[in-house]
Amino acid sequence: MTNLTADTTCDVLIAGGGVAALCAAISAREAGVSVIVAEKAPRDMRGGNTRHSRNLRVAHGEASVLSPGAYGAEEYSADLVRVAGGAGDETLIRALVRGSETVTDWLSARGVVFEPFSRGRIPWSRKTAFLLGGGKSMLNALYAAAERRGVTLRYGASVTELTGDGVARIVCGAAFETIAAKAVIACSGGYQANAQWLRRERGAGTGGLVNRGTPFAEGEVLQSLLKLGAQSAGVAGACHLVAVDARSPRHDGGIVTRARNIPFGMVVDRSGRRFHDEGADPGPRHYATWGQLIAERPGQKAILILDDVAMRGRFPAPFPAWKAETLEDLAALLDMKPDILKHSAQEFGHLGSPPYWAQPLCPGVTFTCHGVRIDAQARVTLRDGRPCEHLFAAGMIMAPNLLGTGYLSGVGVTIGAVFGRIAGESAARHALVRPPTGAWAPR
């Protein structure tokens, strides 16, 4: 421990402001320690990607008001093992599934409201519980619960560096601050908003990507942990991608920009050529399949073309489709060779009557699949295999421990909530036994 004078001291410092951070903060505070949450976003943008979420995946032995059928622990574990392709840590998978069994009760007791499926306003789901009002409502309830319990909330507070002894350097506007904590929990998500980092790891094929979530996910805390010797989990540069409208904002387009109509039309690349069977997978996995496929095309762009019948039956979309009366006009509009586009239409076979409608597509990053390794107490593991006693991690920054580069709908919020709780309790236990020391004397 360095003999450092800090601007502020606390028992547990939490970097982040999404579901993982809030669950960690509430758990730690309920265990009797002082807690500061440093959220990089301003108050009106607080909550990271959690703001965009709708549901969470929970194990339950029988039907309930939240779900019309059972989803047992074994089935949940098997689903996780499958999507992780052997990369998931079995101890952590068991902890997640077990924790998911009580997570809706835990959240409800802290003000979060769920939507009974019988109201018919949400998609039918046996495996997930839906949040009434979505992720923002959950966050509002958790922030209020944290405040009521005496958690100190700092907004616009970016943790830029962690040192090996529990000191965090924070930038708040133009001001610098050091906070010395007995334990630090990293809940800062991925680095999907950091175009430079993505380009470094993914190479030139990155320019066409948009970030579906928070612009504050730039990965400073992850970078700092890796610099301190944390063992990494997942694959550097790997991302969960889905196909979105290419006119989406650079950040924060959320779920409405997803390209929902691919199974009803023909998809071509910038030259007008098809590159995959559009009807191969009409289920919910097609978003991710097409996100990956488009990321591999030149310029990371593609065009969805619908005939008039498909256009009339399509899901609502936030951007208008482009219209052309003939395939030649459409080719001119899209700057493609008409012969190539016509050949693609012939090969596709069922592009029916005009007019034709087009929608530009690109890959949208939901999250990066690269984080830090943790143990069952959510302690960050160092490269030599030892756990770091006072550094913990929860949420997407450690999700690759369970998922590798895979994903299951609703599991992101569950990982945040379950490991947030575990990290909060572990960090509080550590802080309570750590002897007081002059090292944290305020300046």
Ligand SMILES: Cc1cc2nc3c(=O)[nH]c(=O)nc-3n(C[C@H](O)[C@H](O)[C@H](O)COP(=O)(O)OP(=O)(O)OC[C@H]3O[C@@H](n4cnc5c(N)ncnc54)[C@H](O)[C@@H]3O)c2cc1C
């Ligand atoms: C469009 C979209 C829809 C989604 N829908 C679902 C869904 O329905 N169900 C589901 O389970 N998952 C969903 N996900 C994934 C889910 O949102 C995440 O897995 C989950 O919310 C992650 O929680 P988290 O707390 O780890 O990270 P986040 O919620 O992203 O929070 C990270 C926080 O860290 C803060 N931060 C970043 N850097 C710093 C720093 N240096 N210092 C301080 N703070 C920092 C950010 O401001 C943010 O508050 C969706 C994601 C997107 C993008």
